[in-house]
Amino acid sequence: MAVSRDQIIVAAIQHLNHDPAASMADIAEATGVSRATLHRHFTGREDLLLALGHRALDRWEEAQEDAGIEQAARSAEPIVITTALREMLSGLIGEAEEYNFALTDLVMSVPELRERGDELEGREIALYRAAQRAGVLRADLPVRWISNTVYGLLLAVRESLNRGDVARRDLPGMLHETFFRGAGEHDPHPGRGERPPEGGSQGGRRP
Amino acid sequence: MAVSRDQIIVAAIQHLNHDPAASMADIAEATGVSRATLHRHFTGREDLLLALGHRALDRWEEAQEDAGIEQAARSAEPIVITTALREMLSGLIGEAEEYNFALTDLVMSVPELRERGDELEGREIALYRAAQRAGVLRADLPVRWISNTVYGLLLAVRESLNRGDVARRDLPGMLHETFFRGAGEHDPHPGRGERPPEGGSQGGRRP
């Protein structure tokens, strides 16, 4: 086999990141195989996308395991939890770059993938909960909001890389800093600056 | 006219948020008009999407103007800048809910919309720069990273609303807190409410 199934998956992901609406013919061309061969490896488009989704989830799972978040979630040591959080965030940066929103939507729309995604998200949430108990993360924010925040910041990472706004080597530090400490300046000068405003002054304008 | 062009736009946006791959027939049905009438209002799909994109950008622009970010960007007063930032964030929450990623992709792919989006983004970046000069935002983070962070957090807002993770009225405060102070536990701030203090003061650490 000149081109393995795995190589096709990788090339397909790259091309779908470039053009989320790519057709099977586009993908075949970008992969370097004929349309017929693509159909020999994958029954149909659905089958291909399923494989792509599982690949994305594999990587996500690896990032979690490499960071050892399950053990960390059972620990009560702030240091252990903080380290796991940092390593997981750094690991996820690589995923954010490779696996675009197209896969995110895909995972959400296919029940089989969705279940697996929920499972992985659950493990992260367990870590956030442990982090709150250990005083590493704020306990006044809902864990699911924290989880969505991480997801959003990873999209910011991807955007920054795609647009060339930030050097790759600076990203782990920036992501970590922004997640833990935010973008606001604390104690800018020994005087008093702004007061951290609590609560919204106005609700959403349109429901 | 039973259904105005504006009503069609609104209904089309809602339905495309629900199903980003909806066809013209789907949109017509969801809008409550026939396919023929839809084509009487919009030359083709391209024309419809263009109108949708401009509508999204209109709302974004309104949120910026309502917050007065241009004047604030010319100010050096931390209070003025902080207020503008807070109001802009609160205003954008409404947009994040209504205008999904589908429109984000759309804006990026149509040059006419993309230019307008860049212009609006530029105004925000001017505000972030002013905020850095005034000591409101950290000066060690690139403004474009800050801009992308806001974008990512708004997606977290949308996700939280879609999944019912967070009450709508809590979102402005959470967004603001997370953006300015991050998710990490800090030394309890002076003068504001007590939280269930979870012992350890393991603050964020520099990586």
Added chain:
DNA sequence: ATTGTTTGAGACATAGATGTCTCAAACAAT
């Protein structure tokens, strides 16, 4: 050189979306 296998190119039928058109029904205003 001779197998047996894999591939690429292309034909083919099918399905779905798009854009245009016609015509009768519904409607508003007089």
Added chain:
DNA sequence: ATTGTTTGAGACATCTATGTCTCAAACAAT
């Protein structure tokens, strides 16, 4: 009731993507 307009339903041709199939060329292994 009589206009003039707008709408909905559907027919129609066109285009694109998909999935299946065939067959000759390329290939690897003996």
